[in-house]
Amino acid sequence: MPEGGRVATAEGAAAPAGAPEQATLGAPAGAGPWRLAWRRLRRNRATLVFGGVFVALVLFCIAAPLYAKHVAHTGPYENHLSDTIEQDGETVNVVGFDGVPIGPTWRGEFLLGADDNGRDVMVRILYGGRNSLLIGVSAALITLMLSILLGLVAGYMRGRVDGVISRMMDVLWAFPVVLLGVALGTSLALGGFELGPVSVGPGSLLIPIFVISIVYVPYMARPVRGQVLILREQDFVEAARSQGAGPLRVMFAEILPNLASTMIVFFPLLIANAILLEAALSFLGAGVQSPEPSWGTMIDSGVERIITAPMLTIAPGVFLVATVLALNVFGDGVRDAFDPKGRVRMEH
Amino acid sequence: MLRFAVRRLISAVLVLFAVSVLTFLIFNVIPAGDPAVRMAGKVPTKPQVEAIREEWGFDDPIYVQYGTMMKKLFTGDTVSYFTQLNVVDEIIKGAPRTFALAIGAAVLSLLFGVILGVYGARHAGQWSDRAITLLAVLGLSLPVFWLGALMNHYLGFELGIFPNGGYVEFGESPTGWFWHLMLPWIALSFLFVGFYSRVLRSDILETENEDFVRTARAKGLTEKQVMNRHVLRNSLVPIITLWGLDFGFILGGGAILTEAVFNLQGVGQYAAESIEQLDQPVIMAVTLFGAFFIVLLNAVVDIVYAALDPRIRLEDARAP
Numbered sequence: 001m002p003e004g005g006r007v008a009t010a011e012g013a014a015a016p017a018g019a020p021e022q023a024t025l026g027a028p029a030g031a032g033p034w035r036l037a038w039r040r041l042r043r044n045r046a047t048l049v050f051g052g053v054f055v056a057l058v059l060f061c062i063a064a065p066l067y068a069k070h071v072a073h074t075g076p077y078e079n080h081l082s083d084t085i086e087q088d089g090e091t092v093n094v095v096g097f098d099g100v101p102i103g104p105t106w107r108g109e110f111l112l113g114a115d116d117n118g119r120d121v122m123v124r125i126l127y128g129g130r131n132s133l134l135i136g137v138s139a140a141l142i143t144l145m146l147s148i149l150l151g152l153v154a155g156y157m158r159g160r161v162d163g164v165i166s167r168m169m170d171v172l173w174a175f176p177v178v179l180l181g182v183a184l185g186t187s188l189a190l191g192g193f194e195l196g197p198v199s200v201g202p203g204s205l206l207i208p209i210f211v212i213s214i215v216y217v218p219y220m221a222r223p224v225r226g227q228v229l230i231l232r233e234q235d236f237v238e239a240a241r242s243q244g245a246g247p248l249r250v251m252f253a254e255i256l257p258n259l260a261s262t263m264i265v266f267f268p269l270l271i272a273n274a275i276l277l278e279a280a281l282s283f284l285g286a287g288v289q290s291p292e293p294s295w296g297t298m299i300d301s302g303v304e305r306i307i308t309a310p311m312l313t314i315a316p317g318v319f320l321v322a323t324v325l326a327l328n329v330f331g332d333g334v335r336d337a338f339d340p341k342g343r344v345r346m347e348h
Numbered sequence: 349m350l351r352f353a354v355r356r357l358i359s360a361v362l363v364l365f366a367v368s369v370l371t372f373l374i375f376n377v378i379p380a381g382d383p384a385v386r387m388a389g390k391v392p393t394k395p396q397v398e399a400i401r402e403e404w405g406f407d408d409p410i411y412v413q414y415g416t417m418m419k420k421l422f423t424g425d426t427v428s429y430f431t432q433l434n435v436v437d438e439i440i441k442g443a444p445r446t447f448a449l450a451i452g453a454a455v456l457s458l459l460f461g462v463i464l465g466v467y468g469a470r471h472a473g474q475w476s477d478r479a480i481t482l483l484a485v486l487g488l489s490l491p492v493f494w495l496g497a498l499m500n501h502y503l504g505f506e507l508g509i510f511p512n513g514g515y516v517e518f519g520e521s522p523t524g525w526f527w528h529l530m531l532p533w534i535a536l537s538f539l540f541v542g543f544y545s546r547v548l549r550s551d552i553l554e555t556e557n558e559d560f561v562r563t564a565r566a567k568g569l570t571e572k573q574v575m576n577r578h579v580l581r582n583s584l585v586p587i588i589t590l591w592g593l594d595f596g597f598i599l600g601g602g603a604i605l606t607e608a609v610f611n612l613q614g615v616g617q618y619a620a621e622s623i624e625q626l627d628q629p630v631i632m633a634v635t636l637f638g639a640f641f642i643v644l645l646n647a648v649v650d651i652v653y654a655a656l657d658p659r660i661r662l663e664d665a666r667a668p
Contacts, residue, residue: 171366174646176602176638182623183374183631272489279491280605285624296491303497303609310501317494325489332485 047333155228461544487542596645
């Protein structure tokens with residue numbers, strides 16, 4: 001389903017849905033689908049800009065320790081409850097006697113102010129961003145792998161196997177997304193859990209990663225299954241089968257490579273949704289556990305102080321929205337470029 | 349048609365059954381530790397734990413435990429250990445608030461989703477279309493609880509235009525009711541408007557290329573007639589489907605975050621609070637309540653679809 005002609009591209013003119021085929025005809029011989037997609041992506045300035053914003057945000061978060069050490073001179077868990085700093089030639093308490101932390105100083109130390117415990121908000125945002133991004137990317141990867149596996153098997157085997165997998169997906173689908181995540185998150189976070197040799201502690205980041213990846217599987221496995229149902233009837237599958245390829249070989253060596261563009265298209269959108277869900281779970285206390293920062297937990301604790309220190313709510317939210325927005329716009333551009341047939345339905 | 353409807357409803361009941369089993373398992377099997385201790389809340393006392401173990405039969409085999417749980421839920425005997433309040437009563441108290449939120453947000457999001465989607469498609473490629481697209485993506489990227497908290501603070505607390513959260517009964521003051529729900533409606537529909545307008549816009553652009561639209565133009569219909577009678581009628585179908593599913597989602601208290609941030613005291617907020625307190629009987633009940641509406645609306649959408657489009661019925665009959 002081409003996303004309604006590539007109107008948002010640099011050319012500005014509405015291209016009819018058949019445009020990619022024409023582009024194929026007009027392209028020099030030898031340009032494969034990957035190169036064509038890349039060419040379309042490169043032409044789309046909005047996509048590149050927002051992709052760049054995302055990469056910059058990721059790099060900034062990765063560089064958190066450098067920022068903490070050399071610019072802010074404090075760590076993400078360091079309290080400065082009884083410290084003072086110089087501001088406009090005056091000595092100010094980091095956290096006032098009325099419990100109100102200082103607002104943004106707009107310089108190295110306490111760039112965006114301090115929180116209740118006198119911790120540097122900017123430093124915590126960067127470290128929180130590491131957690132949010134780590135959870136988002138890993139959850140999206142796991143969702144992708146699980147749903148590709150389930151979708152492949154269900155679509156290729158059909159019959160009873162498909163029935164079982166599809167009904168399982170129906171059940172997960174019937175859960176309110178946030179409730180399912182929260183239910184899993186709270187029950188796991190309470191005592192941690194043990195999965196064979198792996199033992200996961202109550203505050204581990206693995207719990208939100210696991211929860212979020214499970215929740216989005218049905219949203220992804222359905223379109224994959226639909227695609228596999230179409231692919232398995234194609235001639236190249238028939239050819240592989242007649243050469244004696246078994247089901248495993250056909251599934252993983254023949255059909256799987258054809259799902260690559262689907263995976264690429266959904267990956268950024270999945271990350272965006274996973275980051276949003278992480279924030280929602282943390283907001284409800286079922287995601288990242290304190291003192292570990294994440295954008296969701298920071299907003300959660302910020303809302304309680306919104307009247308005296310609105311920056312504690314605004315700042316992490318702006319980073320969260322910027323990241324998710326960048327991913328969404330970039331993801332849309334990627335979808336336009338790869339021109340997929342399926343459409344996933346995701347919300348939070 | 350009737351056969352299709354019956355089949356679809358039976359499968360909905362089966363899905364609900366499975367949801368209840370899964371919810372039960374999530375709380376009683378997966379996590380390590382004593383379920384009675386967990387159920388007793390954050391600060392359990394020993395006799396309390398013993399009483400809970402006795403009452404819920406945690407020493408029984410697992411299927412008996414499930415039976416006990418379901419019986420308690422359906423007879424309305426479930427009581428929260430945290431607040432000592434009857435769970436069913438609390439849900440009945442919160443439901444009108446949740447329904448009010450759901451209906452208003454559904455109307456707003458469909459209305460503006462369609463308006464912006466049609467406008468975007470008709471002006472595809474122009475700057476106004478791009479602005480709408482960006483706004484729509486922004487809607488998808490905003491965490492509703494963050495947007496809600498900021499709206500509450502700036503429009504409610506600082507400027508005093510809207511009340512700072514809370515809910516007023518309709519019978520008490522219809523204008524107060526409306527005014528209190530205004531911000532929640534806007535915040536919640538912002539997300540859905542973004543989603544619907546994008547889907548609709550791309551569907552319209554796609555339908556524009558269909559042969560029947562060309563035919564309609566060729567036989568001399570005006571642009572308006574083509575749009576209303578031919579393009580929209582076809583492009584609206586996917587939107588209505590999504591809308592129906594989302595409506596079920598919010599009706600069942602799925603808008604947990606919106607309800608919590610605006611302090612609406614509906615079923616969703618009840619869910620959020622019970623989660624914070626680890627109040628297990630409540631979590632179980634509200635999850636089933638939410639799943640009920642999702643499954644119900646899913647079935648309704650399918651049946652309405654089948655009524656409109658005979659091909660779907662045939663397909664279903666052919667499937668094993």
